[in-house]
Amino acid sequence: SQQGEEDPQALSIQEGENATMNCSYxxxxxxxxxxxxxxxxxxxxxxxxxxxEREKHSGRLRVTLDTSKKSSSLLITASxxxxxxxxxxxxxxxxxxxxxxxxxxMLLVSP
Amino acid sequence: xxxxxxxxxxxxxxxxxxxxxxxxxxxxHTALYWYRQxxxxxxxxxxxxxxNSAPDKSGLPSDRFSAERTGGSxxxxxxxRTQQEDSAVYLCASSLGGAGDPSETQYFGPGxxxxxx
Numbered sequence: 001s002q003q004g005e006e007d008p009q010a011l012s013i014q015e016g017e018n019a020t021m022n023c024s025y026x027x028x029x030x031x032x033x034x035x036x037x038x039x040x041x042x043x044x045x046x047x048x049x050x051x052x053e054r055e056k057h058s059g060r061l062r063v064t065l066d067t068s069k070k071s072s073s074l075l076i077t078a079s080x081x082x083x084x085x086x087x088x089x090x091x092x093x094x095x096x097x098x099x100x101x102x103x104x105x106m107l108l109v110s111p
Numbered sequence: 112x113x114x115x116x117x118x119x120x121x122x123x124x125x126x127x128x129x130x131x132x133x134x135x136x137x138x139x140h141t142a143l144y145w146y147r148q149x150x151x152x153x154x155x156x157x158x159x160x161x162x163n164s165a166p167d168k169s170g171l172p173s174d175r176f177s178a179e180r181t182g183g184s185x186x187x188x189x190x191x192r193t194q195q196e197d198s199a200v201y202l203c204a205s206s207l208g209g210a211g212d213p214s215e216t217q218y219f220g221p222g223x224x225x226x227x228x
Contacts, residue, residue: 042219103153
C-alpha cells in the first residue's frame with residue numbers, strides 16, 4: 001500500500017502560531033496532495049505538489065516534498081481559528097485507480 | 112459552475128434495509144469516485160468510474176455494495192441489506208480525468224451521513 005500517514009494525529013495551537021503537519025508514504029508517487037475537511041464533510045483540495053518539485057506555496061500554505069525520505073510537510077503560517085479542521089495528505093500514482101488518503105491530522109486553533 | 116452534489120445529506124435506516132445514495136459530479140468531469148469514511152478515520156476507496164470504461168470495483172467491501180453511473184454523469188451507490196458497520200459518511204468526488212491520470216485533483220461533495228440502526 002502507498003497509504004500516507006499523517007503526523008501528529010492531533011495538534012492544538014493558538015491563533016497566530018504556525019502549524020506543521022507531516023505525511024509519510026511507502027511507494028513511489030506522481031504527486032502528493034493536501035486536503036482539508038471541516039466537520040466530517042466533504043474534502044477541499046488545498047495544494048498539489050508533483051514528484052519533481054521540492055517546495056510549493058499557496059497563500060499561507062507551504063508544502064515541501066522529500067521523495068528520498070518519502071515524506072511531505074504542510075506548514076500553515078499565522079494560523080486562524082477558521083483553520084480548525086482535519087488535514088489529509090493523499091498520494092497519487094498512475095498505477096493506481098485513485099488517490100490514497102491517510103487518516104489525517106486534526107488541527108485545533110484557539111482564539 | 113456548480114460543485115459535486117450528493118443526496119440525501121443524512122440517511123437513517125434500519126438494519127437489513129436497502130439504501131441508495133446519489134452523486135451528481137461536476138459537469139464535464141469524466142472520472143467519479145466513491146469513498147467511505149468511518150468516524151475519525153481516513154477515506155476508504157470504494158469504486159472508480161472513468162468515462163465508458165469498466166469501473167474499478169476493487170474497494171467495495173462486500174457484494175452488498177454496488178454502484179452504477181448512468182450516461183456518464185450521475186452515479187448511485189446502493190447498499191443492500193444494510194448492517195450497523197455500514198454506518199459512515201459516504202463521499203463522492205469527481206475529476207476531469209481527461210488526461211487519463213486518476214491521480215489528479217479531486218473535487219468532493221458534502222457527503223451522505225448514513226446511520227444504520
